[in-house]
Each structure stands twice: as structure tokens, then as C-alpha cells.
Amino acid sequence: MTRRRVFSGIGLLLALHAIALFVSGQSPRLSLVFVLVCAISAAVACYARSTGTSGPVRRKWDFVASALSLWAIGATMFLLRLVLPWLAQFDKLGPEFYFLVYGIPVLLAISTSNEGRDTVLFVLIDSFQAVFAVILVYIELTLSHPLAYSSNIGNPNLSIIYGTGAWLLAGASLLRLFARPHSEEKALYQILFVYLLFFAVLATPLRGSCVFNLLPIGQYRDLLGDLLFLVLTAGCWLVVADPESESAAIEMNSFALVLNNGSPILFTLAVLALGALVARHHFELGISAIALSLLIYCFRAALLQSAYMHAQHALTRSQHALREANSRLKQLSLHDALTGLPNRRQFDQSLELEWKRALRNRRPLSLLIIDVDCFKALNDLYGHPAGDECLSRIASALQSPLRRAGEIAARYGGEEFAAILPDVDLIGAAKVAEAMRSAVLSLQILHEGSTVDRFVTASVGAATMLPTSDTSPENLIAAADEALYRAKRSGRNRVELAELHPAAIQR
Incomplete structure (x- = not known):
């Protein structure tokens, strides 16, 4: 897609949103429709980018697209609550659940290794942690904080958690850029960092606000929500992977190696934090969650150590085979093939x-x-x-x-x-x-x-x-x-x- 077409589409959506706000008298419902369309366009752009890549990077793009899909589901439910308030009695989770769970796939995209070493078992472990994190979010919302859902009232603790989490995700994506990723993954983290930084600014509670500030309230500042997702959409279509970073990623300094190999612990830390939140109101349940997350991390570390030892043995065998092959080549280069005598x-x-x-x-x-x-x-x-x-x-x-x-x-x-x-x-x-x-x-x-x-x-x-x-x-x-x-x-x-x-x- 050309740069001109992308920017023309962005300008058209922002202009239509502004006109709709002016004509409708700044309706929150109509404003939310435009933000929802922009979020869906960002999810589609991420899925499209995913189809053009392969390996672990493709999985990361899928994670980001899944996160945006979750956010769009939450926004849709929020819109339905505004249009049909009576639906709230049938919705036990609420839109806030999807807004909080949105961060889990994003964290998976940041924390999974950028090498092709992730086997099916590691993917299953990460998926289990993701499901476990979703359960903890559900417990925190339903058991610890009965919420009153409206466009203006929310839970202050969850709003702070949401804003803090957004800043932590932005910082984590910036750290991954320091790990010298290869071309396509470098482009992913560049796009993700700009998006998450913008997201964190908009998601931070201001002036004692207790709502998720990304949700439209029928004002012209709602255009910033459009712009947030349109920036991500534009990045997916326009940012081109740098082929020179492919060779640069082969050599890593010690700091980059620590970041690259230690990134999976980010998700474990997130699960630990959720367990600590649950423990404030349900001590035994929270402590059990913390213990389970530590057990999962230890199991993952043991698997990595086993894989490392296996790789070391394989490398030793390869070196021995290489020495033998070199010896045979030297023998062949110095001896006559017909007679076996020195040549x-x-x-x-x-x-x-x-x-x-x-x-x-x-x-x-x-x-x-x-x-x-x-x-x-x-x-x-x-x-x-x-x-x-x-x-x-x-x-x-x-x-x-x-x-x-x-x-x-x-x-x-x-x-x-x-x-x-x-x-x-x-x-x-x-x-x-x-x-x-x-x-x-x-x-x-x-x-x-x-x-x-x-x-x-x-x-x-x-x-x-x-x-x-x-x-x-x-x-x-x-x-x-x-x-x-x-x-x-x-x-x-x-x-x-x-x-x-x-x-x-x-x-």
C-alpha cells in the first residue's frame, strides 16, 4: 500500500470523525464507533503484516493482532452498554475485562524469544501462563472489585493498573530494541514502541479520572483515540524492515544477550504481579497463584538448561566430526588416491x-x-x-x-x-x-x-x-x-x- 493512500485514508477517517462530532453534538456513541473502526483497521493491518513474515516474528504479529481484537471486543461491549443498558445484567465480565486482558498478548509478543528455539512445549507453557493470567484478571475483577459500569464511573485501582501496565509495556518494547533484533523483528518493536508509548499517554488517568481514558466521551479529544490506532495501522503498512540489521543481529554484546534471553521472565513477572493483587483480598488464592507461576518459570528454566546442554553436546560432536573431516581432507590432499602414497x-x-x-x-x-x-x-x-x-x-x-x-x-x-x-x-x-x-x-x-x-x-x-x-x-x-x-x-x-x-x- 502506498504512503499517499495510507495518509489519505487516515486524514479521511479523522475528518469524518470530527464532522460527526460537530453534527451530532459530540455524541459518545458515534465517537466510539469511529474509534472502534480504527482499532479494527489496526488489527487487520497486523494480521496482514503477519502473513508476509514467518517463524517467531509471525507469531508476534499474531499476538499483537489478537490484542487489538480483544480491545475491539471490549469497545464493542462498551458501545452496547451505552446503546442497550439492560445488557449489563447478562454480561458478568464487562468491557474492562477485555481491556485488561488486551495487554496479555502484547506482553507475549514482547517477552517471547526472538530466536527460532521456541519449541511447541515452550509455546504451550506461554499459552498456559496467558490463560492463567486471564483467570487472575477475572478473579481480580469479579471477586475483588464489583464494578459499576458506565461511561464515567470505573474502579480507580484498575484504572491505575491499566495506565501503569501501558507504560511498562512501552518500556519493555524499548528494551527489546536494545537487544539488536533482526530486520523484521526490529520493525515490529519500532512500530510497537511508538504505538505503546502513545497508548500509555492516553491511558494514564488524569485529574483523578477513574475511567479508561481511551474510551470516547463525545469530545474532540476522542480523535486522539482514532490517531492512536491509525498510527499503528500506518506503521504496519509503511515501515519496511531494514535488511542491514539482519547481519548486525548475528553479533550481540553482553547486554543484548541478557535482554534477549531474559525477556521471557517479563511474562512471569506480570503473572506474579497479578497474583499479588489477588492476594490482597484472597490471600490463599493469591499465594497459590504466585507459587504456580514460580513453578512454571522454574520448569521453563529447566527446559532451557536441558536444551542448552543438548546444544553443547551437539556442538562438541560437531567439532569432533569437523576435526575428523579436516584430518581426512588433509590426508586426501597430501596422498595419492590411486596408490595411497604421499603425493x-x-x-x-x-x-x-x-x-x-x-x-x-x-x-x-x-x-x-x-x-x-x-x-x-x-x-x-x-x-x-x-x-x-x-x-x-x-x-x-x-x-x-x-x-x-x-x-x-x-x-x-x-x-x-x-x-x-x-x-x-x-x-x-x-x-x-x-x-x-x-x-x-x-x-x-x-x-x-x-x-x-x-x-x-x-x-x-x-x-x-x-x-x-x-x-x-x-x-x-x-x-x-x-x-x-x-x-x-x-x-x-x-x-x-x-x-x-x-x-x-x-x-
Whole structure:
């Protein structure tokens, strides 16, 4: 609905009310009809706003709409009493009952949590408290204060309670704004605060008045009653939720957390106050009401604590599962999926680590590079699945000669493998290289397309260096790679040792 249409409607209703007062000689009955129409329009606007939201906020809008409906019912009954006074003998509750009960749904809208944690059980608890509060209001009205209903006479105590309650509701809605609610709920509390503040001003008894001052008395000030509900109507149609507050609500300070999590106690305090009022005239009944409200609150607190502990356990399990998942991801990122050996990334990290250790301890470091002979011919002849099976079996065979701590075999790339041998000299490296070459041949994997043997064979290049500040792991890799190519040029299925320049190894 456009802003122009909303303000035009508000202006039209106020103008018609003013004209009606002027023409009718300031009739309270006609004035009450206009206030009633405005209250109903506010209830309809709240229900319409509710349909456009979801979750806990929708329930809050429904609470506000229900409160306005109760007020409209009370105003209707008050109007009927003015038109048909004899109906009073059949109405045991009176309009004041609905005017007081009106505050209960409003308090529910303010006090319920703004998170999606409210389960059906919590909703049932709040509903029970609401019904309990209605019963206490009924007791206070019917048993404690027999009322004389008229447009000018009411009970002074109830009038004070009504005005005080209105101010407390306005203050509670303001406090909820400090809890940094998210976009739609922030809009709700902004609209509700302005409305409740206006409501509290109009509901406050003035000059010893004992009536609910929101009820029309046939004067031009009755237009303020129209304006009260029209302000709420306009807010429902025109106030747009701020999307930026959605992200701001994720982070809360300590004060906001206390307000947000402690807000349900507001309704319990209201029930306690009603119990105290009843206890003035019916002590046992009032004390029983107070005890029951405290019991309900303790039960709710126990449920929240249980939910908190369950959430903590769930969080702990999630953290453990996350650590395991991270560990598996790290394992996958550092190991070859086909062979299970460390991949090139892990090989580079391990070589860098062992190089620094050897440099620090002034110990030799050896490297082997192993290449499967005529592997492309094997793939072409037997297919890639057979090639993958061959590489997997060779990976297992290459690990058998590695018995010392720190020695690792890795898939270097394609059909090439590498082995890092910390604290092993060139003679020791040659022995390990020969053991690996023999282990591959002993697998007796048939390879009729090989130019070397009937079975799969491997060539090995070995190199050893004593790391210095003038050398790097790349020097060691280059030396082992050169030895591998010499082995392949020399007929394959053999081990070749790197011929390092004397200057490359400094003791």
C-alpha cells in the first residue's frame, strides 16, 4: 500500500470523525464507533503484516493482532452498554475485562524469544501462563472489585493498573530494541514502541479520572483515540524492515544477550504481579497463584538448561566430526588416491623438511627417483585399468625396503616414484635402490610389450648430498633425475648413481 493512500485514508477517517462530532453534538456513541473502526483497521493491518513474515516474528504479529481484537471486543461491549443498558445484567465480565486482558498478548509478543528455539512445549507453557493470567484478571475483577459500569464511573485501582501496565509495556518494547533484533523483528518493536508509548499517554488517568481514558466521551479529544490506532495501522503498512540489521543481529554484546534471553521472565513477572493483587483480598488464592507461576518459570528454566546442554553436546560432536573431516581432507590432499602414497605436494614438503634437518645436523640426504619402464606400452596393450593396478602393486613393493624412521616413498608423477632417505650415504642409497628395483621385478607383472623383459621392470636414479647454504633440494632432485635418465639410456631395469662434483658436497 502506498504512503499517499495510507495518509489519505487516515486524514479521511479523522475528518469524518470530527464532522460527526460537530453534527451530532459530540455524541459518545458515534465517537466510539469511529474509534472502534480504527482499532479494527489496526488489527487487520497486523494480521496482514503477519502473513508476509514467518517463524517467531509471525507469531508476534499474531499476538499483537489478537490484542487489538480483544480491545475491539471490549469497545464493542462498551458501545452496547451505552446503546442497550439492560445488557449489563447478562454480561458478568464487562468491557474492562477485555481491556485488561488486551495487554496479555502484547506482553507475549514482547517477552517471547526472538530466536527460532521456541519449541511447541515452550509455546504451550506461554499459552498456559496467558490463560492463567486471564483467570487472575477475572478473579481480580469479579471477586475483588464489583464494578459499576458506565461511561464515567470505573474502579480507580484498575484504572491505575491499566495506565501503569501501558507504560511498562512501552518500556519493555524499548528494551527489546536494545537487544539488536533482526530486520523484521526490529520493525515490529519500532512500530510497537511508538504505538505503546502513545497508548500509555492516553491511558494514564488524569485529574483523578477513574475511567479508561481511551474510551470516547463525545469530545474532540476522542480523535486522539482514532490517531492512536491509525498510527499503528500506518506503521504496519509503511515501515519496511531494514535488511542491514539482519547481519548486525548475528553479533550481540553482553547486554543484548541478557535482554534477549531474559525477556521471557517479563511474562512471569506480570503473572506474579497479578497474583499479588489477588492476594490482597484472597490471600490463599493469591499465594497459590504466585507459587504456580514460580513453578512454571522454574520448569521453563529447566527446559532451557536441558536444551542448552543438548546444544553443547551437539556442538562438541560437531567439532569432533569437523576435526575428523579436516584430518581426512588433509590426508586426501597430501596422498595419492590411486596408490595411497604421499603425493607430489607431500613429497616437496617432506624433502624441504629433511633438507633443513640434514643441513642443521650436517648429515647426508639421499634421494631415489624410480621410473616404470615402458609403461605407456603397457597402458596401450592392456588398458588403463591394468596400468592403474600395476602402479598400485608397485607402490606397495617400493615401501618394503624402507625400514628406517623418516624414509618415505611417494608418487612423483605419472609412472614415476621417489624415495627420501634421511641420513643415508650414497652406498646405502644404492642398496635401497637395488632392493626396490628387485622388488618391482619380483612382482612378475606380465608386460609383453616391454623391450626390456617379459615382466614389468623399473629404472632407478640415486643421488646423495651433504646440504650446505650454497645448495638446495633442487640440486638433489636434478642429480637424481640425471642418474635416472642415464639408467634408461643404459638399457633400463638398472640403478645408476649420480656423479656429483666435489664442490657440491662440503664437509
